[in-house]
Amino acid sequence: MDYILLTELAINGVFVGLMYALVAVGIVLIYKTSGLANLAQGALAMMGGYATWAVASYFGMPVWGAIPIAIVLMFLVGALIERLALRRMIGQPVIMVIMLTLGLEIMLRGLLPGIFGSAVKRLDLGIPNAPIFLGDFLINRSILIGGTISLAMICVALVFFNSKLGVMMRAVSDDQTASWSVGIRVERAIAIAWGLSSVMATVAGVLWGATQGIDWSLSLLLIKALAIAILGGLDSIPGVLIAGVIVGVAESLASGILDPLVGGGTRDIVASVIILLTLLVKPHGLFGREHIERV
């Protein structure tokens, strides 16, 4: 195995990983405020992609103009999901709420391709196809740009958590009852978290839609995002950043090295193996808070 190919795979992996991490940030945002993992995050990314495509094609707008509209729409969708479904589930066991998000995932995965047609939709961001040469290394341009945008978005999320609203949301994540009693509107904080994570998902959906086209398979981003969120610790944004790079590189290297040996498909399995190993070795991830329960 030559060194240049490996480095190239690793560099591409870093950027792909950052694009995965953008989906994972949404999961972390929701986990931090309401303590449940959103299994519909991949479907939200898919929905964001479809929304952008629909706005662009039905209103004849350029893609770059459609993105802000789609982002606003998806913020409302996220807040609406919280208002209509999640709020009614307050007080139910966590398993039930996870099941609800799973139901949402299944429904969206059927509904959107059903309405817009299951053919792959092209979303052209105007990024040229020619790869970039960095010394000897060949880098896919759309992945490079996507990874950079993702990095920027994740940094924005980091900064956001230090703003006033972010502090409020951190308080909610710490103790919902206590923050409610000091005058924080818990439901609103959770609704904002859902809206923001939908926004993150939309950006991720657009970036991935530009690289692989928009169809139901965008919802498979969920499993990679879960791997990243779990490896990084479900309540840590820096963890997501680092775990995203790890998962991206691991996946890229595994598919580069193992695919010729087993005949393809390793890319999809790496995330699952990482989830399982993390849970068996260090269940709370690299940077997650440990909740200690002793008997």
Added chain:
Amino acid sequence: MLYRRAGIRHTRYQDERQLWPLPFDKGLVVAIAVLLVIAPFVVGPLYLSSYLLPWIIWSTAALGLNFLMGTAGQIHLGYGAVMAIGAYTAVHLVLAGVPFEIAMIAGGLMSAVIGIIFGAAALRVKGLYLAMATLAMQYIVDFVISHFPAISGGSLASIAVPPVSFLGVPVVGDIRTYFVALIICAIVTLFMLNVQRTSFGRALAAVREKDYAAEVIGVSTFKYKLLAFWTSSFIGGVVGAVLAVCYLRSISPDQFHIELSIQLVAMVIVGGLGSVLGSFFGAGLILFAPIILNNLIGAMASTFGLAISTDLRAHVPLVLYGALIIGFLLWEPLGLAKIYNNFRNYLLVWPFRHAQR
């Protein structure tokens, strides 16, 4: 009215602990059993092999998953993978010349052994993390099955199931396969009905409600969580074998994808967590609602001249599963079994609506 309780006086503890104390319930159970037994001689072969048989098999699978999710309170999103392990093990053993009864048990054991490895994650984590661990299991098992030609014969290949015999009777034709599935279903149903009355079932209930509280009162959480995974995976493996031999008749990796797991989870939730009756209701609704809805859409499209795209019709099942899961969780978290129970409770005290039941 129907469910009349008047005049029932228990004088022995055994009487009080029976499964169906009300005469009407007893009659109903007997009637349903008789109907199921005479069904193959009454309904046409098309209905038998494409409605009744899958309903029986999927109900058995839902019972196995319901044991884990409802009785033990552990979430499992990879039950399709468990069934795949059982199906492939059993089919390979049958191909190697092992009798079907033993191959079926071996398939169950294999599922239980592999399931317990993934279930071991349950010992350190719970709820949310367990959902992820089992989701990962689904993908890993899928990958292993489709990428090792020794197991699946290649990702696009399918293995034909050779003719087998069950307890000395060759399993051929619609009626005999139906009875094999019915026997397995009856055994699993009896197990599920009775397990909640044993110390094992009560320990699982304690673990389900609060695991460290269970530990405090002396129930070994470690042991019972593993046992729950073991039992449930065993049932899943056996059902997988039955599914392969009685219904599919040739197995390929794509029959056990995540869609199957999602279907099963939907059946359990729609039917009612922890309810035996609910598993049958849930399996029926999830299996037949898409068919009925699709026919309905087709009929509407032809009567009213609506242009409904084939894409939309192809995605009706997914939308329906999702909508049913969401709807039941929001409005009736205990599922169809609870709806039946409400109806039964209403009739128990009818015409006195506000009486204690």
